[in-house]
Amino acid sequence: LPAIRAQIWTLIQAAKLDHDLGLEDRPEDEGFDDFIMHLDGWLCEIKDVQIRDGLHVLGNPPAGNDRVNLVLAVLRARQIWGGTASLPGLREALGLDESAATRTAADTIEEQARALVQAMDDADWDPSAAASVAAGLPDAVADILTFAATEVVPRMAATTDELAHAVHALNGGFVPAGPSGSPLRGLVNVLPTGRNFYSVDPKAVPSKLAWETGQALAESLLTRYRTDNGDWPTSVGLSLWGTSAMRTAGDDIAEAFALLGIRPVWDDASRRVTGLEPIPYDELGRPRIDVTLRISGFFRDAFPHTIGLLDDAVRLAASLDEPAEQNYVRAHTQADLAEHGDER
Structure with missing residues (x-):
């Protein structure tokens, strides 16, 4: 056990996690198990963090792996505005009970969801590919992937409007209005960004x-x-x-x-x-x-x-x-x- 603790501490130092956690020295053996629990929580926070690739560059839409990660994050939530009707979250459609899920179950479903989103990205987000990508899965999964292809990804692609609208505003032009909020909270209609956003309806x-x-x-x-x-x-x-x-x-x-x-x-x-x-x-x-x-x-x-x-x-x-x-x-x-x- 002391040898395993030594290996863990070596890996922590190699990843610079000791700096993140504000540690100068290795924890004592009697407190090492509690430290491992704290480290586990910190790693879970890192795994689930949404801002992991630096700040957004004005006018640059996400592409490649960044787009897959962002679409996956958007689809986790139930969609209040789902184009024509509300939609469940992708993980929910795959059978995950968010309120009672274990970490293992959540990770398994998350991997399945990522594979589906990656397959749609490989198909260049062709809406007609949703049925084949989601073959054998509940109908809601295909509906969600179609929604992503027809609404989420096109709205992300319109991020280029940020620069165009900024320049237009500086020239005294009109900038279209749009709602505000987090697209990760089932509010994909706040996209595309670059609009003159207004707050939520208080009522x-x-x-x-x-x-x-x-x-x-x-x-x-x-x-x-x-x-x-x-x-x-x-x-x-x-x-x-x-x-x-x-x-x-x-x-x-x-x-x-x-x-x-x-x-x-x-x-x-x-x-x-x-x-x-x-x-x-x-x-x-x-x-x-x-x-x-x-x-x-x-x-x-x-x-x-x-x-x-x-x-x-x-x-x-x-x-x-x-x-x-x-x-x-x-x-x-x-x-x-x-x-x-x-x-x-």
Whole structure:
């Protein structure tokens, strides 16, 4: 075992990982196993990082392996805007349950997904090749590859517009407008870049994809708390930032709704949040958690409608006729009402 540790440390030094981790000397033997766990987490972060090939060069579309990596990253997420209909993520279509996946299962599916994207790249992204590349796989896989060939890759190729539009703007010309956000969050319609981007529609926050992410964040937080403390938390504090809400379309806002056990209702045509509904206790399977929010000044100014929704969600949770052990929001509201005599 000491010999293996010595070999591991030699490889770490060869890869300069000791510099990345801020280590000057090899960890002592009694703490080496904990160090290996820390190193494993660091390597996983490196594996999953999206910015690994340097900064973007204005007007240069991705090509070759860079294009394969970027398309693969885009297709991991469910596509809110999938051309004609929403689409599942490629890994989901291949059978991966993201919420319960082991690292081995995720890596296996990731390799399969990469092989499919590479095959489409080898076929020069001919949409007609999708059926043969995805032969023997679920129909959704071919649909996703077709979507990549007809929407994702052409939009990436239009990155050359960045220079053309920049020069046109400097000449006093009109630059077409377009949405903003991360294309890795199921928002491929933000491509091509080089447009005069506008922020998210505040009334469409949180998005349906953000709601799914927010639910997962809430459940992860609660699971960890129960593991550490043996019970549910009665209240949770969250910080909401305007730039984060714009980038993710409201992951953290959705997390607050999920903790409260309140579900947004969307209009399918506009994708705007039109109302709220309580998740039945039997479906929720846990108490409603009281949430205290700290918001930034920018969030206050940019998302007043969302602040109103959050207030409505708390009031809705507090109004439900549920016992205190099932609804901590109502329990705290009733306690405050008894102490202060009003609902302010």
